[in-house]
Amino acid sequence: MPDSRHCLQDAIQLNMTERRIKIHVPALTRVEGEGALHLEVRNDTIEQLQLSIFEPPRYFEKFLEGRAYSEILDIVARICGICPIAYQMSAAQAIESAFGSEINPWAQDMRRVFYCGEWLQSHALHIHLLALPDFLGFQNAIEMSASYPKEVRRGLQLQGVGNALISLFGARSVHPVGACPGGFYRAPDLPAVQTMIAKLEAARPEAVALLEWVCTLPLPQDDQTFTSVSLQHPREYPLYSGRIVSSNGLDIAAEAFDAHMQENHRPHSTALYAHLDGEPYLVGPLARLNLNLDQLPDAVANTLQQATAGTAVTFPSRNMFHSVVARAVEILLAIDEALRLLRNYHCPATPAVAVTPRAGTGVGASEAPRGLLWHRYDFDDQGLVRSARIVPPTSQNQARIEADLHRSLRTFGLDQSDEALRLRSEMVIRNYDPCISCATHFLDLQIDRRP
Amino acid sequence: MSKPLVAVHKFSSCDGCQLAFLNLGPALLTLTEQVEIRHFLEAGLDDPETAVEIAFVEGSISTDEELARIQRIRAQSKTLISIGACATSGGLQALRNLGDTESDWRQAIYAQPEYIRTLQHATPIKDHVKVDFELWGCPINSQQLVAAIRSLLFGVPPLENDAKLCLECKRQQAVCVMVTKGTPCMGPVTRAGCGALCPRFGRDCYACYGPGENPNTDALAARFSGLGLLPDAIARRFLLINSNAPAYRDAGLKALPSGRYPTQHD
Numbered sequence: 001m002p003d004s005r006h007c008l009q010d011a012i013q014l015n016m017t018e019r020r021i022k023i024h025v026p027a028l029t030r031v032e033g034e035g036a037l038h039l040e041v042r043n044d045t046i047e048q049l050q051l052s053i054f055e056p057p058r059y060f061e062k063f064l065e066g067r068a069y070s071e072i073l074d075i076v077a078r079i080c081g082i083c084p085i086a087y088q089m090s091a092a093q094a095i096e097s098a099f100g101s102e103i104n105p106w107a108q109d110m111r112r113v114f115y116c117g118e119w120l121q122s123h124a125l126h127i128h129l130l131a132l133p134d135f136l137g138f139q140n141a142i143e144m145s146a147s148y149p150k151e152v153r154r155g156l157q158l159q160g161v162g163n164a165l166i167s168l169f170g171a172r173s174v175h176p177v178g179a180c181p182g183g184f185y186r187a188p189d190l191p192a193v194q195t196m197i198a199k200l201e202a203a204r205p206e207a208v209a210l211l212e213w214v215c216t217l218p219l220p221q222d223d224q225t226f227t228s229v230s231l232q233h234p235r236e237y238p239l240y241s242g243r244i245v246s247s248n249g250l251d252i253a254a255e256a257f258d259a260h261m262q263e264n265h266r267p268h269s270t271a272l273y274a275h276l277d278g279e280p281y282l283v284g285p286l287a288r289l290n291l292n293l294d295q296l297p298d299a300v301a302n303t304l305q306q307a308t309a310g311t312a313v314t315f316p317s318r319n320m321f322h323s324v325v326a327r328a329v330e331i332l333l334a335i336d337e338a339l340r341l342l343r344n345y346h347c348p349a350t351p352a353v354a355v356t357p358r359a360g361t362g363v364g365a366s367e368a369p370r371g372l373l374w375h376r377y378d379f380d381d382q383g384l385v386r387s388a389r390i391v392p393p394t395s396q397n398q399a400r401i402e403a404d405l406h407r408s409l410r411t412f413g414l415d416q417s418d419e420a421l422r423l424r425s426e427m428v429i430r431n432y433d434p435c436i437s438c439a440t441h442f443l444d445l446q447i448d449r450r451p
Numbered sequence: 452m453s454k455p456l457v458a459v460h461k462f463s464s465c466d467g468c469q470l471a472f473l474n475l476g477p478a479l480l481t482l483t484e485q486v487e488i489r490h491f492l493e494a495g496l497d498d499p500e501t502a503v504e505i506a507f508v509e510g511s512i513s514t515d516e517e518l519a520r521i522q523r524i525r526a527q528s529k530t531l532i533s534i535g536a537c538a539t540s541g542g543l544q545a546l547r548n549l550g551d552t553e554s555d556w557r558q559a560i561y562a563q564p565e566y567i568r569t570l571q572h573a574t575p576i577k578d579h580v581k582v583d584f585e586l587w588g589c590p591i592n593s594q595q596l597v598a599a600i601r602s603l604l605f606g607v608p609p610l611e612n613d614a615k616l617c618l619e620c621k622r623q624q625a626v627c628v629m630v631t632k633g634t635p636c637m638g639p640v641t642r643a644g645c646g647a648l649c650p651r652f653g654r655d656c657y658a659c660y661g662p663g664e665n666p667n668t669d670a671l672a673a674r675f676s677g678l679g680l681l682p683d684a685i686a687r688r689f690l691l692i693n694s695n696a697p698a699y700r701d702a703g704l705k706a707l708p709s710g711r712y713p714t715q716h717d
Contacts, residue, residue, distance in 0.1 A: 029496070056463045056513045058573070059547055140496055157476065174471075
């Protein structure tokens with residue numbers, strides 16, 4: 001717990017043969033939510049390493065019980081202010097699957113566009129406000145903007161275009177109100193869509209410039225072995241739906257996910273740890289790009305090839321720090337996908353199909369900006385929730401982050417100064433774009449073992 | 452002249468109201484010319500102990516640690532502003548206050564509930580320290596935030612807008628969803644400020660901005676009943692994002708024949 005905030009405890013005992021380091025970062029900065037890192041090193045051994053998540057639990061899965069299916073999208077959005085659409089889209093698919101409803105092709109396409117807005121804003125926010133200060137040697141983006149005014153401004157503008165795209169369908173970018181089971185409450189009119197297209201067209205060259213620039217950043221070179229997991233779709237880069245695949249050959253329907261995924265609970269964290277068939281795994285932009293390179297649209301693939309030519313960046317990549325490049329690739333992809341679908345825009349006969357509740361269970365999985373987000377709901381015949389289970393990306397990455405820290409810090413050199421070790425640890429953690437607010441709210445419905 | 456110091460603190464929440472800062476776009480850089488942000492973890496500023504002119508507080512109080520931390524923040528802040536539903540009324544997670552269900556839920560969710568230390572209730576900031584101004588909304592928007600900062604920079608209190616959403620809805624020339632479609636809209640008892648987003652999108656307001664002034668909840672509950680909503684469904688309308696706001700809590704519990712929540716699976 002963060003009682004001793006602000007104290008970087010450097011308890012170093014030095015004698016001729018022994019160096020003992022305790023590093024405690026009581027409050028991680030530039031992450032979403034509240035987390036801490038505790039590291040103990042003796043000589044060349046890491047004795048203890050814990051990424052603690054102390055964000056208090058908010059018990060979403062429990063208070064979903066007894067609520068109507070029509071309320072779920074408004075409730076689950078509140079799990080995360082940064083990726084509410086991911087929660088709404090995974091939930092909508094689970095509801096529609098439980099009730100046997102099929103949304104119309106217009107709504108299918110527009111949900112993808114809506115979701116592109118979230119990728120665009122979330123990735124732009126992460127790259128510029130959270131991650132870049134690490135790579136360029138600043139405390140924060142405000143400080144960085146004095147030396148990189150053009151780049152920071154460009155990033156904030158891209159983030160703004162993402163927010164505008166979300167608002168087109170959802171009225172506001174945080175906890176948008178436009179999506180419903182069956183589709184959307186309202187279809188945007190043509191002039192609004194035309195205005196949006198113009199904004200996206202103006203943003204596209206900026207996204208290309210961003211991608212070219214991040215490929216030239218001084219990213220640490222640190223290849224490691226890990227299992228990538230993401231959705232995969234036969235016709236497009238995965239975002240809204242698909243099967244769950246891994247770099248180890250896993251290929252399952254979303255419904256089978258919990259048969260392969262185990263969660264357990266550790267004392268230092270209010271988030272649970274997920275393993276796939278017993279192993280830590282990676283979800284998120286790097287995992288997605290590694291597994292779905294051949295689903296990149298040609299224009300994006302070509303830009304990526306030109307941007308990486310002559311640099312150390314290649315995909316698939318085993319360097320976790322290439323996540324920042326993967327985010328820039330997905331920013332360009334989100335703009336191109338939104339443009340492709342909006343250029344064919346027409347006003348539908350109805351923005352939503354009628355959804356009729358029935359008793360049953362439904363599963364939904366989509367790719368949140370930070371990775372796979374899985375929901376399952378069990379409904380009674382009135383469409384009231386009997387039970388809910390939500391597995392967010394950060395809980396899936398938590399075991400991987402700790403494994404990465406163990407390895408990265410040894411590669412970096414445990415003989416580095418405490419300050420350098422602390423900075424490197426924070427950089428490794430931030431690189432996953434952990435959303436700690438989300439992670440705390442995913443809750444496995446364990447059987448209550450108490451009488 | 453030195454710039455006023457500002458801090459942004461987070462308690463139990465989704466981080467969404469802090470985005471009212473981070474979503475300002477290039478205006479964020481303008482803001483940092485007017486005030487000096489000293490503490491804002493998500494933005495990489497880690498200085499929680501410095502005395503500030505304005506402290507913005509997001510999130511509800513739900514652990515002992517948070518209880519102690521809000522006292523420290525109050526002591527070192529000249530003006531304290533709660534931002535969003537969690538800080539101002541307790542937020543969505545305050546649903547656990549209604550049934551005294553926290554310990555049951557903790558045991559159902561965590562394999563080792565003894566690892567989890569949380570208070571039984573999730574409560575708003577004003578239950579624990581003096582709050583100078585409140586910004587309602589789930590989430591608040593950037594206009595509310597900038598308007599509040601600007602007012603304080605001019606030495607005047609931020610404008611309180613607790614008029615009903617219906618007024619804002621009319622000004623926006625939105626079509627009333629309750630009159631035209633019989634949709635059970637919370638607008639008549641909800642405060643303005645969002646821009647009447649939901650009715651403009653053809654759907655019901657779900658009261659994310661909290662109660663407006665003198666909300667006539669009895670009349671609205673009766674109207675919902677007239678539209679065919681059963682008591683449970685009427686209760687759920689009031690008991691959602693601001694269930695701990697007294698006007699909504701009382702109306703919600705009153706609608707339930709048992710007077711107890713949750714009504715299902717307990």
